[in-house]
Amino acid sequence: MEHYVDKKALEKIVGDVRAQNSIFSDKSFLDNLSVTNSIIGRESESKKLVKFLLSYEKGLVVPLVSIYGRSGSGKSTIVQFVCQNLDVDFCYVNLRKAKTVFGCINLILSELGHENLKNAQGMNYAFGIFEKLILQKLEKSDNSIFVLCLDEFDTLFYDKRGKPSDFVYKIVVLVEKLRTLKRHMCIVTISNKVLSEFNLDDRVVSRIGTSEIYFDSYxxxxxxxxxxxxxxxxxxxxxxxxxxxxxxxxxxxxxxxxxxxxxxxxxxxxxxxxxxxxxxxxxxxxxxxxxxxxxxxxxISGGSYHFRLACAALSRLTYINDEGWHSTSDLFKQYQKIISPDTRQISYRRFSEMLVELVNSGIAVSKTESKGRHGYGSQFKLSVDPELIGNSCFPDWWPSVVESKKKKEAAAQASKRLKLLSSGRRSSSLGNLYRTLGF
Ligand SMILES: Nc1ncnc2c1ncn2[C@@H]1O[C@H](COP(=O)(O)OP(=O)(O)OP(=O)(O)O)[C@@H](O)[C@H]1O
CATH class of the missing domain: 1.10.8.60 (Helicase, Ruva Protein; domain 3)
Structure with a gap:
């Protein structure tokens, strides 16, 4: 049957939404995307950040402050709240929306009101524009410091070919150049990871120092x-x-x-x-x-086809065998079975990286296990219901997995019954033998 929205259906939708909202007076206070004005606690973290940023008043600002801590611990909120309420120019960018390092500079430029650049125009050209925009902004506001807040800083490091460390180096060099023009700039990175976990070159590490603020979980x-x-x-x-x-x-x-x-x-x-x-x-x-x-x-809908295949492989093995942990090689074999024959497979190495992505997204957990003489290997376990994952990845395929499990269970039941039957026969024929011998 065709489903469509006519006037009556729309009226029902409107009614449902109104009912949903009926118990709220102002939902904006439950919006995680807007920055709140009433912050509970976090005085010491705010104080540390203010101290780092306002040191420009005495002529020296650290080039980079790293903010880190678990999700939902108030990092982005505090950084934005502090920047909005100090006399500084700032640009807050969530890098999650970028897929490449060049995408990151484009996000920054677009936040500063510039149109997107093409890859071919190159990173040096992009940095030239970035510098000009910062200077214009500072000129207009008459502020002396520009704060560049890079939220989800980890994203930058997913694009290994884009040389993320080079990118950070370029920003740090820009900070140094602005200093010669009597202007200040500070990069504030926000992440769940501590800075030392990123693969930054020595030349970057030695320039940025160790200005960190840790946000403990609530x-x-x-x-x-x-x-x-x-x-x-x-x-x-x-x-x-x-x-x-x-x-x-x-x-x-x-x-x-x-x-x-x-x-x-x-x-x-x-x-x-x-x-x-x-x-x-x-x-x-x-x-x-x-x-x-x-x-x-x-x-899952944001993941690539191969990411969904990796999820499906883990869900199938977990569901069919009622087992938790699975090795990379078992999962890769399962992936090879599920992938459509006309699609090119990714390499074993790329597949293992995909499993790490699965862990990062919270769908699975991993552990390292000794394989004796063969060194160490990773094992993966789903952290959510396999049926939920399987159905979300490939809704047309998952019913066949449910069917396979039913068949497997029916076959196991049948073999159990067969065993019982044959052991029953054996014991009754033994009974006959004993009777014949007069026991
Ligand atoms: N101390 C606080 N007082 C009031 N609201 C807070 C506080 N800390 C966090 N929140 C609220 O919790 C939500 C999540 O906070 P925020 O986005 O700042 O966390 P985060 O540490 O940056 O998380 P992630 O690492 O996942 O990005 C936001 O809606 C924010 O307003």
Whole structure:
């Protein structure tokens, strides 16, 4: 049957959305993309950043400050809040949107109002424009410092062919050049990883020093304070504290993640609104599974065909064999079986890199195991339901996997019955023998 949206269907959609939103007074306080004005805690981290940036007033700024810590610990929020409230010119760029190093410089330029450049125009040309734009900006505002905030700094290092270390070197050289023009610039990198984990050349490392600010994960009570504050501003009616506690507990299971807590509270509210009920723990449970589903779908739909094949290989092995850990070579064999015959396979090495991507995305976990004389090898285990992954990767293919498992289980049952039967026959023929011998 064809599905289409007519006026009646649209009216229903509008009604559903209104119901979803009915229990909120102002949802903007539950928006993870906007920068909040009310920050709970984080005084010491803010102070350190202000100290690094304002040292320009005394004539010397460190070229690079590295901000690092687990996700949802407030890194991006604090950096943007501080920059917005100091007399500095700044440019905040989330590098996740870039696929290559050249893509990163294009993102920076476009944030500064410049059109995209073509690869062929080259990095040196791009840096020439970057320098001009910074000088123009400082001239206009009469500020002396330009802060370049590079969020998701790790992205730069995915493009190994684009020479990420060279790129950082070029920015540091620009910082030095601006200094000779009596202008200051500071690069603030934001990442989940510490700077030493990146493959930066010695010439970069020796120039940037070690100015780091670590953001410790929030405790359960920190997360609770953050969402209590948001709940007060965003819902029409007061939310029970045990519901907020429950959201905070779930969001602190692994590490205190404020983003997860805010998403959870918003989604629980939407579900409660749709069901026309007061928000309760039941809605939080539903929100947890809805968010997990959404997250998986986003990761998988954004991945390449081979990434989805790697996910599918791990899901199939896990589902069919009811087993957790799988080696790279078993997974590669499985990948070779699933891939469509007219598609070119990626190499074993590239496939192992893809498995690492899977771990980075949170879909799987890995461990290293000794293989005796053969050294060490990696093992991978899914961290989510294989059916959810398999169905999201290739919905037309997954039913055949379910069918194979059914067949395998039926065959195992049949062989069990056969064994029982034959051992029964053997014991009854032995019984006859004993009787004949008079025992
Ligand atoms: N101390 C805080 N007070 C109020 N809200 C906070 C605080 N810390 C984080 N948040 C909120 O939590 C959400 C996530 O914060 P943020 O994006 O800054 O985390 P992050 O450490 O940069 O995460 P990631 O590494 O995943 O990018 C945002 O909505 C932010 O407003």
């Amino acid at each position: 405790s359960q009570s920190d997360v609770l304070k953050i969402i209590r504050n948001r709940a007060k501003k965003s819902f029409l009616k007061k939310i029970d504290d045990d519901v907020l506690q429950y959201c905070a507990d779930i969001s602190s299971e692994e590490h205190g993640d404020a983003r997860r807590a805010i998403d959870l509270l918003r989604t629980s509210g939407e579900i409660a609104g749709t069901e026309n009920e007061k928000i309760s723990k039941k809605h939080v449970d539903k929100a947890v599974s809805q968010l997990q589903k959404n997250q998986i779908t986003t990761i």
